[in-house]
Amino acid sequence: MTATQAATALSLHDVSAGYGAEPVVTHVSLEARRGRWLAIVGPNGAGKSTVLKAVAGLVPRRGTVLLDGTDTGRLPRKDLARRIGYAPQNPALPERLTVTDYVLLGRAPHLGTLARESASDVSVVEDALTRLDLHELAGRRLGTLSGGEAQRAVLARVLVQRTPLLLLDEPTTGLDIGHAQTLLERLDQLRREDETTVVTTLHDLTIAAQYADELVLIDRGGVVAAGTPSQVLTTERLREHYAADVEVLTTAGGNPVVVPVRPAGTR
Numbered sequence: 698m699t700a701t702q703a704a705t706a707l708s709l710h711d712v713s714a715g716y717g718a719e720p721v722v723t724h725v726s727l728e729a730r731r732g733r734w735l736a737i738v739g740p741n742g743a744g745k746s747t748v749l750k751a752v753a754g755l756v757p758r759r760g761t762v763l764l765d766g767t768d769t770g771r772l773p774r775k776d777l778a779r780r781i782g783y784a785p786q787n788p789a790l791p792e793r794l795t796v797t798d799y800v801l802l803g804r805a806p807h808l809g810t811l812a813r814e815s816a817s818d819v820s821v822v823e824d825a826l827t828r829l830d831l832h833e834l835a836g837r838r839l840g841t842l843s844g845g846e847a848q849r850a851v852l853a854r855v856l857v858q859r860t861p862l863l864l865l866d867e868p869t870t871g872l873d874i875g876h877a878q879t880l881l882e883r884l885d886q887l888r889r890e891d892e893t894t895v896v897t898t899l900h901d902l903t904i905a906a907q908y909a910d911e912l913v914l915i916d917r918g919g920v921v922a923a924g925t926p927s928q929v930l931t932t933e934r935l936r937e938h939y940a941a942d943v944e945v946l947t948t949a950g951g952n953p954v955v956v957p958v959r960p961a962g963t964r
């Protein structure tokens with residue numbers, strides 16, 4: 698099967714979701730294809746995180762979320778945890794737990810009732826610690842980590858779930874440019890090797906354009922554009938939805954680069 702023919706892994710049909718009586722995202726429909734990377738972008742407060750939470754079943758929602766054609770509303774919680782790995786933007790971390798023990802918790806959906814982790818669980822954890830450059834921090838308590846180190850521990854925990862779909866809310870928040878690039882490259886490798894479908898929110902539009910096959914732009918709770926990065930990232934659209942003055946340049950490889958520009962005469 699060629700990349701353009703990849704099967705639909707995740708689809709949302711007319712999804713509305715929120716936290717109280719009024720939904721904060723409304724009538725959202727989108728698709729992510731198996732083994733591809735979809736980035737949800739949009740201004741602050743647009744509803745990006747809420748869409749991810751709606752897919753993960755963490756907020757009340759209406760509409761349909763299909764995972765490989767199965768309505769997730771019908772899946773028991775443990776099945777959902779074996780199929781969807783979700784890493785929130787700012788998770789509350791148990792401060793006294795070590796990195797290794799915390800990451801090991803990600804294996805819980807694969808253990809039986811009261812079952813202890815097996816050698817294979819430990820080896821999956823070892824692999825995630827290596828992938829995320831966490832070995833030296835393995836014995837440290839979470840409460841002693843820097844923001845970027847903690848973020849990597851959160852991602853390691855979600856990776857060990859070994860789910861076919863990853864929902865990652867701003868996975869590079871707090872990471873320096875090197876760790877951010879390493880993380881995104883490793884995610885991309887996982888995507889290619891295991892056909893993992895990756896859905897991330899990303900604020901950095903240039904980074905989103907480099908890694909994602911498709912972008913969905915959300916504003917005020919609704920989808921306002923979807924397509925390849927070059928189709929979605931236009932100067933006019935970014936002005937309209939972000940109130941930003943930008944130029945969209947193109948790299949030699951054809952990727953859009955979004956550069957903020959200051960109004961003439963301000964410098």
Ligand SMILES: Nc1ncnc2c1ncn2[C@@H]1O[C@H](COP(=O)(O)OP(=O)(O)OP(=O)(O)O)[C@@H](O)[C@H]1O
Binds near residue numbers: 740741742743747
């Ligand atoms: N727990 C909550 N209770 C009530 N309202 C919430 C809650 N979480 C988010 N909201 C509101 O829902 C709307 C969408 O928030 P969401 O976090 O989905 O936006 P976002 O696009 O991810 O924003 P950002 O880019 O700032 O992270 C916002 O108006 C926000 O204030």
